[in-house]
Amino acid sequence: MTNASLSAVLRLLRVQAAIETRFSAGLGSVHGLGLTELLLLMNLDRAPLRRMRRVDLAAALAMSQSSVTRMVLPLEKIGLVARETDQRDARVGYVVLTDTGRERVTEAVATLDQMSEALFVDRWTGDEVQTLADLLGRLSSPLPGALA
């Protein structure tokens, strides 16, 4: 009643916590990927040349650079991403999605897709889901580096 802004924020925080728990469990058991790892790979997949600098990845994921550095290590070891240097600037280290990585992303995104739709089955119309997506998009756009 009093404050819709506060209410929206509180609900958003709560929904996210529940989604993260559920989705991480689902993705981990099926594809051996954490939710944040998948988000990272998804960002790479839609980037030009399927590669990104670590700084930009951090911004796109709204996380710290150090986390990106650490998260990439295991992904590199299992061959989903590779390291690439920039000829012009020796400071930057690109993270590139490998072909194997692309396959895994495609598979995992399918699962993510199904889990997402499962959240809205029953009691939701297509328009309502679309409205929610639009509103959240407007909320995220003023923030740095977005994904979808």
Add this chain to the structure above:
Amino acid sequence: MTNASLSAVLRLLRVQAAIETRFSAGLGSVHGLGLTELLLLMNLDRAPLRRMRRVDLAAALAMSQSSVTRMVLPLEKIGLVARETDQRDARVGYVVLTDTGRERVTEAVATLDQMSEALFVDRWTGDEVQTLADLLGRLSSPLPGALA
């Protein structure tokens, strides 16, 4: 275009990450409270007798019981909450909001309120914010234990 559900989830995850970073910093510097700590105290504040069992707190916050146990310890040391036992069931340990705690919650919620509204200033109408709150509410209601 293709899948509004997936898009909504992706955007929600991103918005939450940004909000958590920003709000935690704001709350921490002003009130010395983390965002999750404040959410815990807010739940207590609106509970009957301003007290809750740890299990219910965990469910309401969508986090594990062990996290609640540990998060309560510092809050107890600085006197914002107190420990209370149940006469009928020696297993349960209530977490009670103290008077000091109530004051801190009131102050911190005011800050949280301002930060929430700041997210929507410019480019948002009151109806749009309300719609977002409603949709998120429907998304969180099927999940266990909600707050606002």
Add this chain to the structure above:
DNA sequence: TCGGCATACTTGCAAACGGAAGCATGTCGG
């Protein structure tokens, strides 16, 4: 009544994270 199961909480351990410091590299003004 009592043995087994469920519930509430705590603790040990490992994983994930952010911030600050450190290092290498690039840029720019004098």
Add this chain to the structure above:
DNA sequence: CCGACATGCTTCCGTTTGCAAGTATGCCGA
């Protein structure tokens, strides 16, 4: 040219978190 600052990444350290095991207590059917 070069000193000072900026940028990109990595590493160290402390914090937060979940899971699983452990403990204590309550419940219930044979």
